[in-house]
Amino acid sequence: MTFSPELEAKFEKLVRSYPPGNQRSALIPMLLYAQDETGSVTPELVDEVSRRLGVTQVEVEAVVTYYSMLRKKRMGRHHIQICTNISCMLAGGAELWDHACHKLGIGNKEVTPDGQFSLEEVECVGACSWAPAVQVNYDFHHDMTPEKLDQLIESLRKVH
């Protein structure tokens, strides 16, 4: 498997960040950073990372299935994550979630047919005082309303 030079540089730095003999520590960051580039954790990626770090494939799988941000299924170009946990719930997060499902015609962890958008109902993302909160990929959007979400979706449609 080949990665971009930037990602290779990141890997290089990562494995040097831990005491000798503890390269396995790079596993989770490596998987997440690679997923950012490949879109999902593919069997090839599991194989590649397991070889590079000297960790068995089954141990890599065990890690992949534990962490909610690591996923085997490819999400949309714009992965819209809506928090409905307590603070967001009090500020209309659940209604915002329902609105997004209707608007995009998809449910939790589903992707629109054109691959542009996917939705995920997430647990607390750390924006409780500016609720309800939405994250699109890694970008935070605070104090959201159905109207603001509509505008956000329209503006993202234009991004290719």
Place this chain on the structure above:
Amino acid sequence: MLYNEPSPLEVKVLTRRFGLAHSASLETYLATDGYSALRKALGMTPEQIIEEVKRSTLRGRGGAGFPAGMKWSFVPRTSPKPKYIVANADESEPGTCKDRLLMENDPHQLIEGILIAGLAVDAHAGYIYIRGEYRYLIEILDRAIAEAYQHGYLGRNILGSGFDFDLYTHTGAGAYECGEESALLESLEGKRGVPRIRPPFPAVAGAFKCPTVLNNVETLSAVPAIIRDGGAAFAALGTPKNGGTRLFSISGHVNKPGVYELPMGFSLLRMINEVAGGMREGRKLKAVIPGGSSCPVLRAEECDIAMDFDSLSKAKSMLGSAGVVVMDETTCMVRAAMRIMRFYAHESCGWCVPCREGTLWLKKILTRFHEGQGYVEDIALIDELAKNMLGRTFCPLGDAAAMPTIAFVEKFRDEFEAHLDGRPCPFEKDSRMVTV
């Protein structure tokens, strides 16, 4: 960047640089006393540093409230093993969003705190474990770390003192459990985030089986001020045994939700009415979760309370991570309990049976209850299930799920009863079916 207007009632110690131009830069940091505490600490003995932190009565800001100076003193400084400092930046407790601001607006303050902790326990390397969702903060911290290396505040022979220290950021990938210290260490070592049995505690066998100091971002960010201005000055800002200020994340039904730095022991009612601008639309206060979702709820009449660890513990709740969730009279307490339990059921790592099974069953019963399908016996069942989880797990997640549930049932039993016999939720026109 600031996400809410500051309040004139704030006492700005950790947030004093918030709002300054380029507050995250080394230049701004140095122009405002930055790294002066490190210079001072380089001239102190480890015992003197730990003594100063003890004097400050600084207690862990992650939730447990353990005295930081005492934690540091448990590290066997003369052990031949390398020692590590780990900053817990896995902020995930529902209701809490303050570490994010500390890292975004003042990353050098955290770095300086880590360096001073390193001096205190003879550690020469550290990790900042950041939740995966906070990717932009990794970029900010990596920039600050690079700047610190460039100017001799990290790396070999720091400021010509002979002290070496390397610091790295490490991303998580979505798991609330990894905010628990031993699960965090497992995750740092590239494994599933399940808790370790203790003893040994991390101070003796932590990261890579070596002595480790693990502190929350806010705890470490308080250290430079303590060394700079003295532990006594920090202690004097708060109440006895609850020194300093605290970053309160206020959310929910108030006019001005936000993160505010207030002295420990600040009145909860004043916090709601004066700092956060009072209740929205003039509605009545019903309840407050005082310290993040793991903390037992307070009824409105219990809210005349000083917000420090000991006062809340006396009221059978907790200050936790100081995530203050304010709920008005329109809030359905069954729904609140259900949503919180859904979270714990999702986040239980599955290692301990009472937590894995307990959270799942409680979620099912509470969901059924909220939909009007509950039986009167369920109320006692919820209470019994939750009580059977208490103290029966490796880590506090089981307790964190059980304690608030017990409080919701005990304090709002009438609302549970109002959902019985197929009656729809009295607070909602159409009680939402829950996606799981």
